[in-house]
Amino acid sequence: MAEKLPEHPDFLWRNPDPKPSYDAVIVGGGGHGLATAYYLASRHGMTNIAILERGWLAGGNMARNTTIIRSNYLWDESAAIYEHSLKLWEGLPEELEYDFLFSQRGVMNLAHTLQDVRESQRRVNANVLNGVDAEWLDPQQVKEACPIINIGDDIRYPVMGATYQPRAGIAKHDHVAWAFARKCDEMGVDIIQNCEVTGFVKDGERVVGVETSRGRINAGKVALAAAGHSSVLAELAGFRLPISSHPLQALVSELFEPVHPTVVMSNHVHVYVSQAHKGELVMGAGIDSYNGYGQRGAFHVVEEQLAAAVELFPIFARAHLLRTWGGIVDTTFDASPIVSTTPIDQMYVNCGWGTGGFKGTPASGYTFAHTIATDEAHPLNAPFALDRFETGHLIDEHGAAAVAH
Amino acid sequence: MLLIDCPHCGPRNETEFHYGGQAHIAYPEDPHSLDDRGWAEYLFYRDNPKGLFAERWQHGGGCRKWFNALRDTHTYEFAATYPAGSPRPEAGDLPDPGHGNSTRTTPSSPASPNTDHGGHQ
Numbered sequence: 001m002a003e004k005l006p007e008h009p010d011f012l013w014r015n016p017d018p019k020p021s022y023d024a025v026i027v028g029g030g031g032h033g034l035a036t037a038y039y040l041a042s043r044h045g046m047t048n049i050a051i052l053e054r055g056w057l058a059g060g061n062m063a064r065n066t067t068i069i070r071s072n073y074l075w076d077e078s079a080a081i082y083e084h085s086l087k088l089w090e091g092l093p094e095e096l097e098y099d100f101l102f103s104q105r106g107v108m109n110l111a112h113t114l115q116d117v118r119e120s121q122r123r124v125n126a127n128v129l130n131g132v133d134a135e136w137l138d139p140q141q142v143k144e145a146c147p148i149i150n151i152g153d154d155i156r157y158p159v160m161g162a163t164y165q166p167r168a169g170i171a172k173h174d175h176v177a178w179a180f181a182r183k184c185d186e187m188g189v190d191i192i193q194n195c196e197v198t199g200f201v202k203d204g205e206r207v208v209g210v211e212t213s214r215g216r217i218n219a220g221k222v223a224l225a226a227a228g229h230s231s232v233l234a235e236l237a238g239f240r241l242p243i244s245s246h247p248l249q250a251l252v253s254e255l256f257e258p259v260h261p262t263v264v265m266s267n268h269v270h271v272y273v274s275q276a277h278k279g280e281l282v283m284g285a286g287i288d289s290y291n292g293y294g295q296r297g298a299f300h301v302v303e304e305q306l307a308a309a310v311e312l313f314p315i316f317a318r319a320h321l322l323r324t325w326g327g328i329v330d331t332t333f334d335a336s337p338i339v340s341t342t343p344i345d346q347m348y349v350n351c352g353w354g355t356g357g358f359k360g361t362p363a364s365g366y367t368f369a370h371t372i373a374t375d376e377a378h379p380l381n382a383p384f385a386l387d388r389f390e391t392g393h394l395i396d397e398h399g400a401a402a403v404a405h
Numbered sequence: 406m407l408l409i410d411c412p413h414c415g416p417r418n419e420t421e422f423h424y425g426g427q428a429h430i431a432y433p434e435d436p437h438s439l440d441d442r443g444w445a446e447y448l449f450y451r452d453n454p455k456g457l458f459a460e461r462w463q464h465g466g467g468c469r470k471w472f473n474a475l476r477d478t479h480t481y482e483f484a485a486t487y488p489a490g491s492p493r494p495e496a497g498d499l500p501d502p503g504h505g506n507s508t509r510t511t512p513s514s515p516a517s518p519n520t521d522h523g524g525h526q
Contacts, residue, residue: 242449245453290407291453294478294480
């Protein structure tokens with residue numbers, strides 16, 4: 001060989017073999033599982049814990065989302081948990097000692113109909129009352145904030161205004177996962193990849209361990225953070241979840257000079273766009289309609305989202321599609337997550353984040369860790385318990401979720 | 406894009422159809438006897454298997470009829486499509502796995518021209 005290869009960079013976490021027993025195991029090594037382990041170890045002193053990941057770390061939805069972070073949800077319960085999440089995001093680069101390119105470049109949610117305008121203005125007012133930064137922009141202000149957007153009135157769905165949250169933005173998702181993983185590992189958390197949970201060991205109504213592809217692991221507590229596969233795990237454990245798993249697709253263009261200074265989302269014409277630090281235009285759309293675990297969807301969904309994107313941003317017409325992919329999103333009937341105890345003693349579930357899980361990563365982990373450690377909900381996730389489907393206290397965020405499902 | 410074999414029109418592109426979620430969910434026989442848990446199950450809890458799933462589709466771009474399908478949610482392959490009101494096909498009625506094309510099943514008697522136009526449930 002002509003030249004010696006450079007040294008491998010330091011590994012950010014060990015790859016330990018599973019121990020026979022832990023105080024708690026977390027099933028799912030995505031963003032939410034990692035954040036949960038991080039807060040269990042750092043806030044509750046539980047370090048004899050393991051994260052069990054079927055594939056590789058953060059290779060599911062954590063690697064497939066469009067990295068949008070915002071907290072402009074309608075209802076008090078949602079505003080509280082998502083705003084707490086945003087505040088955690090604001091401190092995490094320092095706390096995790098890792099610059100994961102959190103960029104508070106603002107998020108715009110466009111309104112294209114009179115009904116959109118009314119709902120959006122209502123949401124701005126609700127946000128302001130809840131201490132969430134929010135503004136209403138008229139079309140001219142939309143154009144000033146994002147010069148490449150078409151605000152002409154000769155398109156099918158003209159831009160009639162937008163909500164704007166200046167503190168919202170994007171972050172680099174892989175680096176977020178690695179930042180959490182490194183800190184977890186430093187505190188003694190075992191991150192175990194290629195370890196699929198195949199069953200649960202119960203003593204009466206209490207869970208006492210998991211069966212895995214790498215043998216049985218005893219556990220004082222078992223926490224599910226498996227997003228699209230939550231129903232499969234719950235069935236193995238012997239209870240049901242009110243979620244449906246759907247394909248959700250996203251895509252990137254080739255790299256471009258910076259043209260898009262913010263994040264633009266449109267619920268009505270179904271596209272959301274930002275420009276990543278490297279320069280790709282990152283876009284996503286609505287879910288594919290059918291239940292699916294295939295991590296792929298149909299091309300006509302991509303075609304529709306690109307048609308919407310080109311109408312809103314004529315400059316994109318000559319951009320080339322570089323890559324499309326799909327994830328499996330766990331949707332609930334009220335478009336709100338479930339962070340809860342379960343019918344099984346010492347087993348906990350965190351799922352139902354649907355199309356918006358990335359932004360919720362820190363608060364999800366923070367509240368789920370509290371629930372696991374204390375066996376009680378944190379005030380922030382108490383409204384997001386499983387029993388809301390029985391009490392009827394649903395938290396309908398189909399409007400603010402911004403992705404149709 | 407899925408190729409969906411409408412029991413009334415034959416194979417058509419997915420874009421002609423609307424999805425209707427899990428099939429064979431009947432309205433509660435005695436609604437007054439249901440407790441909150443029972444209502445939650447009826448309204449919000451749906452099967453979400455990774456594998457064969459009985460689901461409803463509507464052929465909005467064709468005959469506009471609702472029908473049911475058995476589809477694998479992991480491979481997306483259809484095992485059968487069948488008219489609304491028919492029971493879910495038994496495993497023995499399904500084509501061999503890996504056989505390829507989706508197959509319509511006619512759970513009742515062999516199709517006659519009359520049954521194509523009337524008696525739809």
